[in-house]
Amino acid sequence: MQTMRDHPTLWIKGSTSASLAGKTIVLAVTGSIAAVRTVELARELIRRGAEVYAVMSEAASWIINPMALHYATGYEVITKITGAVEHVEFCGMSGKADLLLIAPATANTIGKIASGVDDTPVTTFATTAIGSGIPLMVVPAMHEAMYNHPALTENMEKMRSWGIGFIGPEIREGIAKIASNEEIVLQVERQLGSKELAGRKVLITSGSTVEAIDPIRILTNRASGKTGVELALEAYRRAAEVTIVHRNRIGFTGIKEIYAESASQMTEAILGELACDYDVLISAAAIADYTLDPADTKIKSGGELTLHLRPTAKLIGKARTEHSDLLIAGFKAETGTGLDELLKRAKDTMEASKLDLIVANDVSGSGIGTEDNEVYILTAEDSGHIHVKGSKKMIASALMDEIGHLLMSRK
Missing domain, CATH: 3.40.50.10300 (CoaB-like)
Known part of the structure; x- marks a missing residue:
């Protein structure tokens, strides 16, 4: 993989603030139409100083071309697990990731993570992160009827009991819509921030x-x-x-x-x-x-x-x-x-x-x-x-x- 300085689109790094400086975030994208929002989400994280790497499921690549996230992050997108064992490199016991952010997360992906199913690059990263104690945040996006399914509710509660955080969704127009980029970034900043005012x-x-x-x-x-x-x-x-x-x-x-x-x-x-x-x-x-x-x-x-x-x-x-x-x-x-x-x-x-x-x-x-x-x-x-x-x-x-x-x- 090329270094950050090799990619010409990353002049924006730290241009908004240094709130995520020194942090490495893996942005995992699944097959929700809200995947179209992830290019700008990645850029907003980078504007706050983060290094962002993207991993995509096959279904996500039907909605947004991996080239778009290559552009957005400055790194080639992980679309399959290879001999480089990318999931271990980033989310293993000594992995370089500070956070795995699944945005958007479909009901299918949430159910798989809650059940320990590991059959896409995204769920493989999630399994590894959970086992390694690397923070995981999930941003659901789906139709409201799917979000209201009792199995999804149980799966999310189970994942919360493991210390996994959820951001959103916003219920509008019959859809459990992905949270705004501003909301996602703020919750990531809180997750990775100093904690100096915790308990205050x-x-x-x-x-x-x-x-x-x-x-x-x-x-x-x-x-x-x-x-x-x-x-x-x-x-x-x-x-x-x-x-x-x-x-x-x-x-x-x-x-x-x-x-x-x-x-x-x-x-x-x-x-x-x-x-x-x-x-x-x-x-x-x-x-x-x-x-x-x-x-x-x-x-x-x-x-x-x-x-x-x-x-x-x-x-x-x-x-x-x-x-x-x-x-x-x-x-x-x-x-x-x-x-x-x-x-x-x-x-x-x-x-x-x-x-x-x-x-x-x-x-x-x-x-x-x-x-x-x-x-x-x-x-x-x-x-x-x-x-x-x-x-x-x-x-x-x-x-x-x-x-x-x-x-x-x-x-």
Whole structure:
């Protein structure tokens, strides 16, 4: 087999992140029509730094030509077991694979794996991986009637008892459809990630809140919630139990979402959740500072309108009062300040609110609603700061690094 550097399509390796850097993934493809999705799936795994090798059943090759996955992965596709004992090379006791990912997996293949039947390259790889203790993740895809068969349910439960993970499916249009590539990649990242937050519960507020003026009009702000979402995803990758409170929708399995629209709803939701023994609260939402009593009916347009605003309750103060041992991270957004003044205001807020960590940034030019940002991370334990400029995904990673260090220091 040629090396990665020999293939001209692999310039994308690590272009999105390094979350799977140094990991070798065997992508096993079976004879579902969803096999057409695997070219882009392989590319997404590679964009996160993984080396990907493909193995296909004969039925899969009727749907997608092996050349397509050769292109996608940079390696020749394994379509049969030869004297090179490919299944042992990758999934044997000293195999090079970190994960065997069967995507898509038909009902037939799942039944064979559960029964120890070994008659295709994919099932041979699965048998070997299970016997060697190499992680195996399965992504079902089939008609809903097949997915509802009691034998399939029993087979999946049996495989789960062996430690095999399942991703999806999504039940739509009478079909148990293959999970989205985004979902698959996230679950793979969690499986192969650091596990540094395993056993930790992380609660995150995200985005803007809205305060009703009347049944139609609202007061809000420009916060998009992108940073909060990236924080939730990053905490999940690191094996945390994650809850996010916002008025958006992520839709990833394993991340609990609570809808909250107004400042009072968000505060109530957070304080209610904190009763469930969280380790970390990250207050990334731009919670409204002011609210009002809304009109019961639409206010007629035309002429001047005066609104009477009153301050909202401060979430962090309530959380700190009720949970003195909770690790709390806050955000401080300013406009038009120099760096020294920004850092001073952040430190003052951190001390006044008894925060463990604060993220400060000047949003005059970017940050709100943008894909990237420039921030300064300060902790109560350190007099300095960390400067991070780049994507919000990068910023989330840096922030979770600091939170991980703070949690470790408390042990």
